[in-house]
Amino acid sequence: MNGLDSMEKTKYLNWRGKLVNLSRIKKILVVQPKPFGDVLLTSAYLPALRHKFPDAQIDYFVAKPYDRMVYKHPSLDNVVAVNHRPGKWYIIDRLISFWIVFRRRYDLVIDQNCSTTSTQVVALSGARYRLGYDSGQSAMFSNIQTVYGPDKYNAAKRYDMLKPFGIEEEPVKLFFYISPEEHQFAENWIKEHHLKDRRIVLYSPGTTYEYKAWKVDYFAELADMVAERTNLVSVLLAAPDERSYLLKMAEKMKTPALVLPPLTLGQVGAFLKRVAFLFCNDGGLYHLSVATQTPTLGFFGSVETIAWSAQGFVPTHFHLNNPEYQLEPERHFGFTPLDALERFKEIAPQFDIKVRE
Incomplete structure (x- = not known):
């Protein structure tokens, strides 16, 4: 890192000894399948993520019908809305979800939910960079890890996830589209x-x-x-x-x-x-x-x-x-x-x- 000029430094991130090539991050997926409130709260940091990666494609993985909470969000390119039905559809829907994400070839996948479902999506995504917390279910499959900060309002606390990219917490502002x-x-x-x-x-x-x-x-x-x-x-x-x-x-x-x-x-x-x-x-x-x-x-x-x-x-x-x-x-x-x-x-x-x- 010390040998990089100022321009190169903007393209690389040295996170705990791991060199991350930011210029290779062209497609990003935020994974927060449900529920309504959490899907909306996670969207709080999307403008900051967009500011950090202005030219990247930023998508949001969410289960139906919770996708309504991020419908037409100005910081998103696509909402990847999938079925997560119970019963006989459980395994089929999840296999379809894994394939949908894998075939999109994301460079960075963010496990915001850290649940069994989100961790599986991230693990099978094929993404070069997989961001998650350093504890809990996602730790095993994340190659960029962050830590939980002090407790605070959940919309603000979710910025903890973006610490590895130098993204600081911003005033809480949520977007919800009304037709x-x-x-x-x-x-x-x-x-x-x-x-x-x-x-x-x-x-x-x-x-x-x-x-x-x-x-x-x-x-x-x-x-x-x-x-x-x-x-x-x-x-x-x-x-x-x-x-x-x-x-x-x-x-x-x-x-x-x-x-x-x-x-x-x-x-x-x-x-x-x-x-x-x-x-x-x-x-x-x-x-x-x-x-x-x-x-x-x-x-x-x-x-x-x-x-x-x-x-x-x-x-x-x-x-x-x-x-x-x-x-x-x-x-x-x-x-x-x-x-x-x-x-x-x-x-x-x-x-x-x-x-x-």
Whole structure:
């Protein structure tokens, strides 16, 4: 390395004694098969990766239907979306995935997920350079290895993977494409419900994992208190398989609330762009609202807020949690609706929301 002139130094990387020829990296694949939130969070570093390799082809390997989270991402050339079905299709789908990646002849493959599936994809990719962490499943098949840094919001922490290439962490900013049709759907719904001149507060009491769901009765009580103290219109949202949470909340509420129909991810994004505030649990919606820059208060139970809360990294996002809370059947999370209201009152002025006493 010492004998290389300044131009050559820009073409080579000496990572722990391993000489990496950067000029030979023309095709890059980021491997993060699922789930929705993680696929979106990994996309945070794509602009930085693009800046480092401006002329390279950068692709993203993801299982369907999670590919929607990186659809039309401006830093990507291709989204390699594959089937990963269970049952009799399990082996067939994976063999097809391996072949799809191998035949594309990537120069650099990044094992961001470090799961059994992603490690297999990387190991069988045929790539000259295989980037992964120096511990866990991917270590055996990675010939460029990085280390985990300190715990922090997951979108920021994923920059740890790119340390070997001298890529530094940048302010968290997520991209999520919303089509004109999806925007129009939201506009039409708002117009039909005479909310054009009103500000909306959105509640999403559901989540994929039950232990992450704050008590529905508490959501309803909080919504009533917010309705009584603000001029915000209450609207309820849930994923198609989480509507039981939504229906129970609507039943428990004493103040009026509108219920959104089942929506596509793009339609959800369009509504997030149009609401004044969001209350939700830890999950994919919380991270999607980072992309839409929607002011959000997330309720966290027994999960690590340091890893999954965007508070401190994104100016629109906050969380409420009790560090001493331990998982229990009621899922009260160690705080009350009144605690949530007080936290909201602290946040609201930043977004021109007035809360009456």
